[in-house]
Amino acid sequence: MTAWAETCQVFTGSQPLEMKNKMHLVLFGPPGAGKGTQSQFLTEKYGLKHLSTGDLLRAEIKAKTPLGLQAQELMSAGELVPDEVVVGMIRNLLENNPDAKGFIFDGFPRTRAQAEALDEAMKETGSEIKLMLALDVPEEELVTRLLGRGETSGRPDDMSEEVVRKRIREYEKKTAPLKDFYHAQGKLRKIHGLGSIVDITSRLTDAIDG
Ligand code: B4P
Numbered sequence: 001m002t003a004w005a006e007t008c009q010v011f012t013g014s015q016p017l018e019m020k021n022k023m024h025l026v027l028f029g030p031p032g033a034g035k036g037t038q039s040q041f042l043t044e045k046y047g048l049k050h051l052s053t054g055d056l057l058r059a060e061i062k063a064k065t066p067l068g069l070q071a072q073e074l075m076s077a078g079e080l081v082p083d084e085v086v087v088g089m090i091r092n093l094l095e096n097n098p099d100a101k102g103f104i105f106d107g108f109p110r111t112r113a114q115a116e117a118l119d120e121a122m123k124e125t126g127s128e129i130k131l132m133l134a135l136d137v138p139e140e141e142l143v144t145r146l147l148g149r150g151e152t153s154g155r156p157d158d159m160s161e162e163v164v165r166k167r168i169r170e171y172e173k174k175t176a177p178l179k180d181f182y183h184a185q186g187k188l189r190k191i192h193g194l195g196s197i198v199d200i201t202s203r204l205t206d207a208i209d210g
Contacts, residue, residue: 023102029135032142078166132182135193
């Protein structure tokens with residue numbers, strides 16, 4: 001049993017009681033689809049803990065840790081950070097938040113290996129992902145949004161159209177296939193991602209409550 005499972009060790013039969021009825025959501029979509037934006041509203045409405053691997057990596061970069069220095073180069077080039085790095089970060093956070101009502105995973109998983117690691121971590125505590133909410137936004141809108149954010153955010157990966165399009169290609173190649181992974185489990189919900197932020201929040205909450 002892992003340390004995380006041990007921290008949740010209040011058993012009824014073989015099921016850890018604490019984790020059984022939690023709500024875990026994956027907020028999914030290409031770069032610029034609105035994952036970070038919508039996570040803010042959903043965490044508040046449902047009292048969930050927000051886990052953004054992008055935010056975690058940017059915090060490492062800011063703190064100039066060895067992990068941050070490695071991640072910085074890859075992120076600035078529009079590439080994904082190695083699976084073992086992000087899986088390790090997520091596992092630490094799950095272990096350190098055994099009392100959370102549930103998690104919103106924002107920007108994670110991004111590869112098949114990450115999705116399998118997440119399922120494994122969930123299983124260890126008798127829990128599971130409830131839904132994958134996949135925001136669908138056309139490429140030209142993504143580019144406009146990200147370059148727009150780049151004007152004020154100071155994020156190097158939002159400042160060059162070439163890097164933005166590289167991130168979208170990485171998403172199509174390595175991340176988009178995860179929709180099939182969750183569809184096979186009956187958990188995929190596609191959400192139209194164009195429109196006002198408020199409208200998109202209500203499409204998401206309809207899907208969650210339904
Ligand atoms: P992330 O931090 O996850 O960044 P993102 O995909 O660009 O952001 P997000 O999708 O949350 O932004 P949002 O649409 O809300 O990743 C950055 C990098 O970190 C990756 O490229 C990768 O290198 C690395 N990384 C992160 N996780 C990883 C993992 N699991 N594995 C490997 N590498 C990983 O916002 C975009 C803009 O759109 C904002 O300006 C917002 O205001 C605007 N917007 C949002 N909704 C809108 C709407 N409805 N209409 C108009 N504009 C809207």
